[in-house]
Amino acid sequence: MHRRNKWLxxxxxxxxxxxxxxxxxxxxxxxxxxxxxxxxxxxxxxxFLPSKASLEGYxxxxxxxxxxxxxxxxxxxxxxxxxxxxFTSALxxxxxxxxxxxxQKLLFILILATMMIPFQVIMIPTYLITAKLGLVNQLMxxxxxxxxxxxxxxxxxQFIEDIPQDLLDAARMDGAGELRLMVRIIAPLILTMLxxxxxxxxxxxxxxxxxxxIILNDESKMTVPLALVYFNGTxxxxxxxxxxxxxxxxLPVIAVFLIFQKxxxxxxxxxxxx
Amino acid sequence: MNLxxxxxxxxxxxxxxxxxxxxxGRKFIYLSLAPVLLLFGVFAFLxxxxxxxxxxxxxxxxxxxxxxxxxxxxIRMLGDSVFLKxxxxxxxxxxxxxxxxxxxxxxxxxxxxxxxxxxxxxLMRTLxxxxxxxxxAGTAIVWSTMFNFNHGLFNILLxxxxxxxxxxxxxxxxxxxxxxxxxxxxxxxxxxVLFIAGLDSIPEMYYEAAILDGASRWHIFKDITLPxxxxxxxxxxxxxxxxxxxxxxxxxxxxxxxxxxETRVLALHIxxxxxxxxxxxxxxxxxxxxxxxxxxxxxxxxxxxxxEWEY
Numbered sequence: 379m380h381r382r383n384k385w386l387x388x389x390x391x392x393x394x395x396x397x398x399x400x401x402x403x404x405x406x407x408x409x410x411x412x413x414x415x416x417x418x419x420x421x422x423x424x425x426f427l428p429s430k431a432s433l434e435g436y437x438x439x440x441x442x443x444x445x446x447x448x449x450x451x452x453x454x455x456x457x458x459x460x461x462x463x464x465f466t467s468a469l470x471x472x473x474x475x476x477x478x479x480x481x482q483k484l485l486f487i488l489i490l491a492t493m494m495i496p497f498q499v500i501m502i503p504t505y506l507i508t509a510k511l512g513l514v515n516q517l518m519x520x521x522x523x524x525x526x527x528x529x530x531x532x533x534x535x536q537f538i539e540d541i542p543q544d545l546l547d548a549a550r551m552d553g554a555g556e557l558r559l560m561v562r563i564i565a566p567l568i569l570t571m572l573x574x575x576x577x578x579x580x581x582x583x584x585x586x587x588x589x590x591x592i593i594l595n596d597e598s599k600m601t602v603p604l605a606l607v608y609f610n611g612t613x614x615x616x617x618x619x620x621x622x623x624x625x626x627x628x629l630p631v632i633a634v635f636l637i638f639q640k641x642x643x644x645x646x647x648x649x650x651x652x
Numbered sequence: 653m654n655l656x657x658x659x660x661x662x663x664x665x666x667x668x669x670x671x672x673x674x675x676x677g678r679k680f681i682y683l684s685l686a687p688v689l690l691l692f693g694v695f696a697f698l699x700x701x702x703x704x705x706x707x708x709x710x711x712x713x714x715x716x717x718x719x720x721x722x723x724x725x726x727i728r729m730l731g732d733s734v735f736l737k738x739x740x741x742x743x744x745x746x747x748x749x750x751x752x753x754x755x756x757x758x759x760x761x762x763x764x765x766x767x768x769x770x771x772x773x774x775l776m777r778t779l780x781x782x783x784x785x786x787x788x789a790g791t792a793i794v795w796s797t798m799f800n801f802n803h804g805l806f807n808i809l810l811x812x813x814x815x816x817x818x819x820x821x822x823x824x825x826x827x828x829x830x831x832x833x834x835x836x837x838x839x840x841x842x843x844x845v846l847f848i849a850g851l852d853s854i855p856e857m858y859y860e861a862a863i864l865d866g867a868s869r870w871h872i873f874k875d876i877t878l879p880x881x882x883x884x885x886x887x888x889x890x891x892x893x894x895x896x897x898x899x900x901x902x903x904x905x906x907x908x909x910x911x912x913x914e915t916r917v918l919a920l921h922i923x924x925x926x927x928x929x930x931x932x933x934x935x936x937x938x939x940x941x942x943x944x945x946x947x948x949x950x951x952x953x954x955x956x957x958x959x960e961w962e963y
Contacts, residue, residue, distance in 0.1 A: 627790055643845055646842065
């Protein structure tokens with residue numbers, strides 16, 4: 379835009395900077411609170427800054443809590459779910475996009491329809507089914523219902539449809555089997571979409587709270603968000619301990635985000651996924 | 653359609669060569685689709701049907717007794733003051749939070765898009781986006797200490813400005829707004845990024861033409877930016893409404909529906925009825941109503957969005 383008003387631009391910039399600082403405030407609060415000592419909290423701390431930085435909170439988290447175990451639980455379940463979702467989505471997407479069989483349209487519409495269903499609507503039967511399978515309080519219960527994603531199938535179908543049929547026919551004539559075709563030809567062509575789906579699937583399962591809350595109650599089986607809440611319940615008074623745990627959980631997430639930031643933003647605007 | 657082109661292309665090939673490939677294709681389809689469909693069947697289709705079925709029973713998982721009660725669960729809702737209250741709270745939360753969200757995110761997106769230096773623009777975008785990737789449960793815990801009456805950040809700030817402290821999470825006048833504030837902090841980043849993408853896709857020539865015509869900033873925003881953002885706007889409002897209807901962690905962690913059920917949204921109420929009170933039949937009936945509400949609201953939004961879009 380050519381006609382720029384210096385004062386207005388300055389004012390907008392100022393407001394934006396103030397808003398950005400406000401966005402950072404909770405992080406500052408989290409870090410500074412985590413550095414308060416037990417003593418300071420018990421004696422009633424009413425300040426933003428800790429009077430003297432202390433690592434007591436971090437020590438309590440790392441020594442008293444199975445912190446590594448929680449990270450492990452989250453990592454294992456999220457990695458398995460992400461790998462499986464990518465595979466099943468690409469496979470089903472390929473079949474729906476490039477193959478014909480009876481009832482295909484209806485089946486695809488049914489899968490699409492499940493996208494509209496909030497988890498709260500199916501959580502009760504899902505719990506009962508998981509209980510019937512004898513999986514209550516097991517990490518398998520976190521993994522099993524999340525191996526497929528209707529949105530993943532939908533996305534994969536959309537993107538695979540754009541691949542020219544000639545390319546696939548040529549590969550088939552060279553004697554490539556269907557699975558080989560998928561791995562060698564289709565997967566590389568939809569890599570951007572797969573990485574977006576992968577990032578968001580991983581993030582959603584890492585951050586998932588409601589389903590673990592329903593199905594897990596053993597401290598050693600908990601995933602990170604649930605464990606943090608449980609931990610918060612047992613260390614209500616010493617919020618420095620809880621804030622230390624929060625810092626330890628947030629730091630790797632931020633680091634990962636800063637590394638993959640471009641793909642994140644691209645994936646979000648490409649797929650509209652949350 | 654794809655089959656047509658495939659067979660069309662294969663006309664020249666001897667049928668003897670084609671047939672085994674076709675057979676393998678069938679086998680491939682059934683073998684690979686079967687496990688995927690089994691998972692969808694067990695964890696998506698079956699639960700939906702089951703949930704509807706459960707809603708006409710009085711079912712307690714602890715005693716395992718299921719008693720058919722017909723429409724009783726639905727009738728019971730009409731006279732259940734806690735349910736009606738939670739319906740009201742849910743709508744209040746969704747309407748206020750979504751409106752404030754869209755206004756704020758649109759303003760921030762426009763402001764960020766005006767920044768000329770590239771690194772500053774992406775820094776700003778990153779700052780606003782950062783909270784969205786952290787687990788909401790963790791954010792809720794950090795915010796509950798910030799809202800704490802005795803040592804929380806907000807009351808420290810109020811104290812600095814010589815104002816009386818506030819019971820952020822236990823005063824019925826403030827509790828819902830406190831949760832809304834936290835929710836907005838946690839996820840305005842998504843919509844800011846989506847709005848920026850929408851703004852970026854508006855061709856520069858429209859603005860140039862408007863400037864040549866001597867249009868004011870406000871007119872440019874109102875008559876060019878907003879109408880051309882309609883698609884982003886529709887998408888953003890539909891997804892935000894759906895996700896705010898399902899907001900759960902912040903309520904379950906920060907307020908547990910208190911004070912006086914002022915923050916008892918439907919998502920929390922269904923959860924508590926099912927898993928704390930073991931009223932799974934009644935909770936399923938509420939879940940059905942919940943689903944209907946979300947579907948109707950989404951369809952209405954799409955309908956209104958469409959007509960305005962054509963205008």
